[in-house]
Amino acid sequence: MSATSSTTAEQEFDLIVLGAGPIGETLALAVAKQGLKPAIVEHDLVGGDCAYYACKPSKALLRPIEVAATTQHLRGVENSHVGADDLLTRRDEQVSNYDDSGQKKSLESAGVTVVRGHGQLNGERTVEVHGNDGTTQTLRTTRAVVVTTGTTANIPPVFEGIPVWNSQDATSVQDVPARLVIIGAGAVACEAATWMNALGSNVTMLVREGSLMSGTEPFVSDILTDQFSDAGIDVRFFTEATQVQRPDGMDPGLGKVKGGTVSIRTSEGETLEAEELLLATGRRPALESINLDSIGLSADDVLQQRIPDWLHALGDAGGKHQLTHMGKYQAKQFAAAFLDQQVHELAIETPTPQVVFTDPQVASVGLTEEAANDAGYDVVTGEVDFADVVGAGLLRDDVVGKGKVVVDKATGCLLGATLMGPETGEMLHAATIAITGQVPVSTLQHAVPVFPTASEVWVGLLDQVIQ
Numbered sequence: 001m002s003a004t005s006s007t008t009a010e011q012e013f014d015l016i017v018l019g020a021g022p023i024g025e026t027l028a029l030a031v032a033k034q035g036l037k038p039a040i041v042e043h044d045l046v047g048g049d050c051a052y053y054a055c056k057p058s059k060a061l062l063r064p065i066e067v068a069a070t071t072q073h074l075r076g077v078e079n080s081h082v083g084a085d086d087l088l089t090r091r092d093e094q095v096s097n098y099d100d101s102g103q104k105k106s107l108e109s110a111g112v113t114v115v116r117g118h119g120q121l122n123g124e125r126t127v128e129v130h131g132n133d134g135t136t137q138t139l140r141t142t143r144a145v146v147v148t149t150g151t152t153a154n155i156p157p158v159f160e161g162i163p164v165w166n167s168q169d170a171t172s173v174q175d176v177p178a179r180l181v182i183i184g185a186g187a188v189a190c191e192a193a194t195w196m197n198a199l200g201s202n203v204t205m206l207v208r209e210g211s212l213m214s215g216t217e218p219f220v221s222d223i224l225t226d227q228f229s230d231a232g233i234d235v236r237f238f239t240e241a242t243q244v245q246r247p248d249g250m251d252p253g254l255g256k257v258k259g260g261t262v263s264i265r266t267s268e269g270e271t272l273e274a275e276e277l278l279l280a281t282g283r284r285p286a287l288e289s290i291n292l293d294s295i296g297l298s299a300d301d302v303l304q305q306r307i308p309d310w311l312h313a314l315g316d317a318g319g320k321h322q323l324t325h326m327g328k329y330q331a332k333q334f335a336a337a338f339l340d341q342q343v344h345e346l347a348i349e350t351p352t353p354q355v356v357f358t359d360p361q362v363a364s365v366g367l368t369e370e371a372a373n374d375a376g377y378d379v380v381t382g383e384v385d386f387a388d389v390v391g392a393g394l395l396r397d398d399v400v401g402k403g404k405v406v407v408d409k410a411t412g413c414l415l416g417a418t419l420m421g422p423e424t425g426e427m428l429h430a431a432t433i434a435i436t437g438q439v440p441v442s443t444l445q446h447a448v449p450v451f452p453t454a455s456e457v458w459v460g461l462l463d464q465v466i467q
Contacts, residue, residue, distance in 0.1 A: 011039070012140045012142065013038060013039040013113065013139060014031065014037045014143055015028070015038040015143060015144055015146065016127050016144075016145045017146045017148055018145065018146070018147045019040075019042065019048065019148035019149040019150060019317065020040045020041070020042035020047065020048060020107070021047065021048020021049060021050060021051075022047070022050050022324050022328055023048075023316075023324075023330070023331045025047070025048075025107065026328045026331040026332060027146060027331040028107065030335035031335060031339065032110050033110070034339050036339075038111075038113070039115055039141075040113070040114055040115070041118075041129055041139070043118040045098065046100040046103045046107065046114060047100050048150060052096075052098055052100075053167065054324075055324055057095050057171040058171050058192075058357065059357055060090055060094035061195040062191060062357040062358075063357075064082065065082055066359055067080065068080040068198075070396060073397055074395075074396055075397055082199070084200065088173065115137060116129075117129040117135075117137070118130045118289070119139075120290045120294075121294045122294050123295065125310050126140050126141075127139045127140075127141075127145060141310075143310065144312060145311050146311075146312045146314060146334070147313040147314070147317045148313075148314050148315050148317055149286040149287065150285075150286050150315065151283035151284060151286050152283060152284060152288075153167065153281070153283055154282045154284055156241075158241055158242065158243065158244055159241075162244055162245075162246050162262075163249035163251050163258035163259055164244075164246070164277040165258070166278070166279055167283075168254055169255050169256075169258075170192040170255075171192075173195075173199070173255045174255040175257040175276075176199045177274065177275035177276035178200075179273070179275050180204070180275070180276050181203075181276075181278070182203060182277075182278045183206050183277065183281055184205075184207075184278075185209065185212045185213065186213065186214075186280060187213070187354075188280040189212075189278075189280035190212055190213060191357055191358060192278060192280060193205055193228065193233050194231075194358050196278075197231055202232070203234065204236065204274070205228075205233065206239045206240065206266065207235060207236060207237045207238070207239065208238070208239070209237070209238070210237045212224050213356065216364060216418060219383075220362050220418065223401065223402065224358060224362070227358070239268055241264045243265035244264050244265070244277070245262070246258075248260040261273050283316070283322075285303065285313070285319050286317060287302055295311070302317075302318070303318070312334065314327060314330050314331055315331070321352075326352055347438070348436075351432055352365065352366075353428055355425035357425065360386075360400055360421045362424070363425045363427065364418040364428070365417055365432045365435060366406070366416030369406050372406050372408075377409075377415060378410065379406050379408060380465050381404060381407070381464075382404065382407075382464030383403065383461075384402065384404075384464075385402055386399050386400070386401035386420075386422075387400070387401075389457045390452045391453040391454045392421055392457065395422045396422055399422060401421025403417070403420070403421070403424075403457040403458075404417070404418045404461075405431075405441075405462075405465060412441055413439065413441070414434045414435050414439070416435070417431035417434075417435075417461075419431070421454065421457075422454065441462055441466055444462055445462045445466060
């Protein structure tokens with residue numbers, strides 16, 4: 001043992017949670033509320049990526065940008081503009097200036113023991129925690145260890161060893177690069193393109209396939225590509241980086257430009273240069289560092305549920321619920337079962353809602369038409385342009401967007417909905433409720449939306465699917 005390290009006495013808990021993100025917090029708090037003794041282990045910030053590096057900071061950046069854009073498309077209001085310094089200050093305030101002491105105190109006051117350090121398994125129902133100060137603690141549980149360690153970024157081989165931005169750098173942006181190349185086409189890439197463009201970066205997106213936001217309805221990519229083009233964002237489809245160079249790369253910290261110019265050779269034979277490059281190429285469950293070997297398991301065993309009854313993985317770490325709100329829902333369901341409380345089971349799989357806060361917003365829940373067909377459903381669909389909805393047209397003078405619903409012909413119930421337009425993130429829950437409650441569209445037509453609101457899109461959508 002080194003001179004600076006020490007080992008404390010073992011501690012015993014009813015439940016040990018690895019990872020203090022929102023899923024881990026939700027679970028630990030539910031258990032503590034019932035008088036049990038949970039511990040939660042975290043090596044970074046209590047609150048997790050969602051609170052500091054993902055959901056909250058991204059929306060904190062995007063909401064003022066959206067408001068400013070609205071004033072430019074709404075006569076009667078003087079045009080607003082984005083103030084970069086104020087925008088980043090607001091972001092910092094929304095993430096508590098990256099100080100987690102308040103969230104740690106809240107957990108502890110509720111009866112949760114917060115253990116700082118890197119936790120890893122060390123045999124059955126045993127967790128070893130290595131603190132940043134060199135200390136080691138051994139925690140044991142009489143019942144369960146739950147892994148809620150979130151995800152880690154995928155790094156394609158061509159970028160290995162080259163200092164570039166990941167999603168945490170993008171939400172923590174401090175230095176605004178004059179030119180930014182984004183690799184990717186999903187939610188992270190599209191949202192980051194939106195706020196970096198508004199902050200003044202000249203943004204180029206390299207997209208391996210032929211669409212943005214794959215897995216959504218096709219019109220989402222069409223509309224978003226046009227909107228990006230109008231905003232000056234250069235989207236290049238069927239284009240990959242084949243070679244990347246950054247001779248003087250370094251890592252000065254999150255959100256700071258990591259060295260000199262990045263040179264990117266593309267599959268089209270072109271060489272692009274930029275002050276920074278953002279990798280938004282997806283994420284994978286963060287399971288490699290929790291020492292699964294100590295109990296004879298691999299990451300695949302966890303993801304395929306080949307695990308002992310005392311070990312569980314929830315949220316992103318379990319590979320199933322990869323959105324914060326769905327992970328928190330899963331944690332509540334797990335907590336109820338763990339506490340021997342009654343758990344209400346749905347007759348259908350719980351639908352997953354998602355909002356991407358681009359301009360226009362992309363709000364979706366359930367199945368797309370293609371996914372429903374692939375699943376064997378016989379469906380009928382309805383589509384409405386938001387420009388044809390009076391209430392939506394009052395939100396912006398040149399409103400852009402579209403709504404689509406997918407309905408099961410056999411049951412007459414909603415299978416999925418995509419609403420792309422202004423404020424659609426606040427409209428989506430109606431569709432989520434309809435799918436969860438298996439409400440027939442013939443009944444939904446009697447839920448009359450207020451005139452004049454954008455929710456009137458439902459009138460046109462339901463008119464097309466009522467049989």
